[in-house]
Amino acid sequence: MHASAVRASLSRGAGPQDLDSIPWLVRLDAPERKRVVADLRVVEVQPGELVCRIGRPVSYWFGVIDGLLKMSNDAAAAGGSSFPITFAGLTSGGWFGEGTVLKNEVYRYNIQALRKSVVAGIPASTFHWLLDRSIGFNRFVMMQLNERLGQFIGAREIDRLSQSDARVARSLAALFHPLLYPGVGEVLRITQQELGYLVGLGRQRVNRSLLTLQDGGAIRVEYGGVRVLDLERLRRWV
Numbered sequence: 001m002h003a004s005a006v007r008a009s010l011s012r013g014a015g016p017q018d019l020d021s022i023p024w025l026v027r028l029d030a031p032e033r034k035r036v037v038a039d040l041r042v043v044e045v046q047p048g049e050l051v052c053r054i055g056r057p058v059s060y061w062f063g064v065i066d067g068l069l070k071m072s073n074d075a076a077a078a079g080g081s082s083f084p085i086t087f088a089g090l091t092s093g094g095w096f097g098e099g100t101v102l103k104n105e106v107y108r109y110n111i112q113a114l115r116k117s118v119v120a121g122i123p124a125s126t127f128h129w130l131l132d133r134s135i136g137f138n139r140f141v142m143m144q145l146n147e148r149l150g151q152f153i154g155a156r157e158i159d160r161l162s163q164s165d166a167r168v169a170r171s172l173a174a175l176f177h178p179l180l181y182p183g184v185g186e187v188l189r190i191t192q193q194e195l196g197y198l199v200g201l202g203r204q205r206v207n208r209s210l211l212t213l214q215d216g217g218a219i220r221v222e223y224g225g226v227r228v229l230d231l232e233r234l235r236r237w238v
């Protein structure tokens with residue numbers, strides 16, 4: 001099923017727990033925060049549901065309160081490409097799509113839920129209002145753009161890696177990014193199937209790579225997730 005993540009009939013206002021998970025709220029003054037809290041909408045999306053779809057006009061800036069999303073192209077819409085490309089995984093605490101909102105253009109990527117997730121959004125008009133008046137918000141958006149650029153450069157490098165263990169290691173490291181995904185912490189809740197969707201590998205191949213990374217002291221596989229033990233080692237794995 002394809003649907004907008006801010007359907008008026010299903011979305012709700014943000015509660016205290018939702019607000020606590022939004023990293024940029026602390027940068028706002030009282031009037032700015034008051035408007036954002038009034039405008040924020042929160043919705044639960046199901047696995048496979050689209051939050052953003054290629055060709056749709058932008059209307060909201062989105063963030064992940066809890067869950068796991070995938071940013072990818074659409075093979076049919078990408079000039080007849082024979083395979084889809086995953087640009088990034090998006091997990092708890094991460095906000096995305098600011099470049100599209102800034103340019104007020106249609107989406108050039110899909111954002112799809114890999115598991116049941118909670119997504120928040122503020123209207124594009126509120127996003128631009130904050131840019132016009134908040135230095136703290138501007139700094140956050142600049143940081144986001146810079147870190148996201150680095151993430152996409154890293155994703156291109158991952159695409160060129162033929163060694164499965166390195167692909168899994170670098171992809172995991174990207175999901176533990178402390179600035180882009182401050183809500184993750186040291187443990188990422190992810191299944192081998194979900195990681196396979198992000199990396200482009202089968203579940204059994206992902207399982208073997210995880211065991212190799214664990215034997216190398218970089219991670220520990222736990223029930224329902226992965227604990228990072230050495231983030232720099234993950235980033236440098238070859």
